[in-house]
Amino acid sequence: MPVKVQELDTKLKDKIMKEPGGEFLSRCFACGTCSASCPVREIDERFNPRKIIRMALLGMKEEVLKSDFIWLCTACYMCQERCPQDVVVTELMNAIKNVAVKEGYVHPSYLAQYEALINYTRLYEIGEFENKKREKMGLPPLEPVRKEEFVKIIEDKLKGLLKGER
Amino acid sequence: MRYGLFLGCTVPVRAQNYELSGRKVAERLGIELVDIPEFRCCGYPLKAVDSFTQLLLSSYNLAIAEHKGIDKITTFCNACSVTMIEANEEIKHNDEIRKKVNEELKKQHLSYNGNITVKHFARVLYEDYGIEKIKEKIVKELKGFRFASHYGCHFIRPSKVYSEFDDPQFPVSLDRLVQLTGAESIDYPEKQLCCGGGILGIKEDTALALSNKKLSYLKERNIDGLISICPFCSVMYESNQKKIEKTFNKEYNIPVVYYTQILGLALGFSPDEIGLKMNRIKPERLLTSI
Numbered sequence A: 001m002p003v004k005v006q007e008l009d010t011k012l013k014d015k016i017m018k019e020p021g022g023e024f025l026s027r028c029f030a031c032g033t034c035s036a037s038c039p040v041r042e043i044d045e046r047f048n049p050r051k052i053i054r055m056a057l058l059g060m061k062e063e064v065l066k067s068d069f070i071w072l073c074t075a076c077y078m079c080q081e082r083c084p085q086d087v088v089v090t091e092l093m094n095a096i097k098n099v100a101v102k103e104g105y106v107h108p109s110y111l112a113q114y115e116a117l118i119n120y121t122r123l124y125e126i127g128e129f130e131n132k133k134r135e136k137m138g139l140p141p142l143e144p145v146r147k148e149e150f151v152k153i154i155e156d157k158l159k160g161l162l163k164g165e166r
Numbered sequence B: 001m002r003y004g005l006f007l008g009c010t011v012p013v014r015a016q017n018y019e020l021s022g023r024k025v026a027e028r029l030g031i032e033l034v035d036i037p038e039f040r041c042c043g044y045p046l047k048a049v050d051s052f053t054q055l056l057l058s059s060y061n062l063a064i065a066e067h068k069g070i071d072k073i074t075t076f077c078n079a080c081s082v083t084m085i086e087a088n089e090e091i092k093h094n095d096e097i098r099k100k101v102n103e104e105l106k107k108q109h110l111s112y113n114g115n116i117t118v119k120h121f122a123r124v125l126y127e128d129y130g131i132e133k134i135k136e137k138i139v140k141e142l143k144g145f146r147f148a149s150h151y152g153c154h155f156i157r158p159s160k161v162y163s164e165f166d167d168p169q170f171p172v173s174l175d176r177l178v179q180l181t182g183a184e185s186i187d188y189p190e191k192q193l194c195c196g197g198g199i200l201g202i203k204e205d206t207a208l209a210l211s212n213k214k215l216s217y218l219k220e221r222n223i224d225g226l227i228s229i230c231p232f233c234s235v236m237y238e239s240n241q242k243k244i245e246k247t248f249n250k251e252y253n254i255p256v257v258y259y260t261q262i263l264g265l266a267l268g269f270s271p272d273e274i275g276l277k278m279n280r281i282k283p284e285r286l287l288t289s290i
Helices: A012-018 A033-037 A039-043 A049-058 A061-065 A078-082 A089-102 A108-120 A128-137 A149-163 B010-014 B016-029 B051-067 B078-093 B095-106 B121-137 B173-179 B204-218 B231-239 B241-248 B259-266 B284-288
Strands: B002-006 B032-035 B072-075 B117-120 B146-149 B225-228 B256-258
Touching (some): A012 A049, A012 A061, A012 A089, A049 A061, A049 A089, A061 A089, A128 B010, A128 B016, A149 B051, B010 B016, B010 B231, B016 B256, B072 B121, B078 B117, B078 B231, B117 B121, B121 B173, B121 B259, B204 B231, B204 B241, B225 B231, B231 B241, B231 B256, B256 B259
Parallel strands (some): B002 B032, B002 B072, B072 B117, B225 B256
């Protein structure tokens, strides 16, 4: 990937380092232990933690935040356990995703989950059908959706995300 | 022993055999599980987009439990465990975050003061109840059965919240839990490999390729089942096994069984009582020889 110096955003690094988990980005000395430990990288070369970290440090904002590959981390934490510089790589990947969302890029698969969270306060609906099935198995019924005020705060945040307000 | 039961989203809808066997095991061992109807999603799906909103949802659950006088929470799901544990640690040790979270909780007349511990149910069995005490209750040893233990990532990692529990790369707890039933827990390559569940909705073929890798290591190892302690790992290895076989032109037919199911059998429950008939890939030997 070519690096266009005139298009680099030197503030990207600061934005990431302000997010929880992003604080230690600049500690990376590019040894590649993260990439060598990454099970996703072994299957899909586009997901390369060392490269993503380098791109972030350089300020390749569009390439990092708009890319599909930042969403490919499974959060297995193997890179984080092995990083000799304590970059807390898994949390850093999360911080990068949080910045991407703030800048207006969110992976569509998350939006579907939020619709479910808004509707059911859980990822799956628990209604009469589910409770009948549970009863047959001897499991206690679960309360269907009950939208307390506090969950509404989260609902509002999610609706904001769905609408693109960040 | 009394724990608030955090079921999460997936277990009560997609893994009733896990829930059923977990409850039975707890009852037989004398571990009281308290149902808390107000519990919501743990917050895990929110972490990637806005970690503070995730923290709010996690702490909402913690606050509800604390308000009810619960001091320990147990979960059946690895993702629920790690999310609630991380949130709990953050609130306990970060004054600024605790203040921010409580400002929001106050609007619902709630507060969270950090008086709760969160543990996965398998860890409760291993640490709080103890291997030796469980062994005393075993009535039917699973001698001759061979299993492959699958820990799943969030049961033992990140070590910054699990350091007092088990090794993040070479864990032993689940193997020991399997062994106490009298069964064998085999060694196999990349025991720590991720199931891929975290990206199933993002890029299905990559996620399935990850699961395929572990299943391929277990092929021809003559095991009676892959032992899971996480509903989402089971979704990957069990619910998606047919799809994986088709995609990669393989044949596995490897049963995936929850740990609480094999422990339940060893504690004397029948296969029906622990929901073994609900397992999609029939663990034939477990069903016929017990």
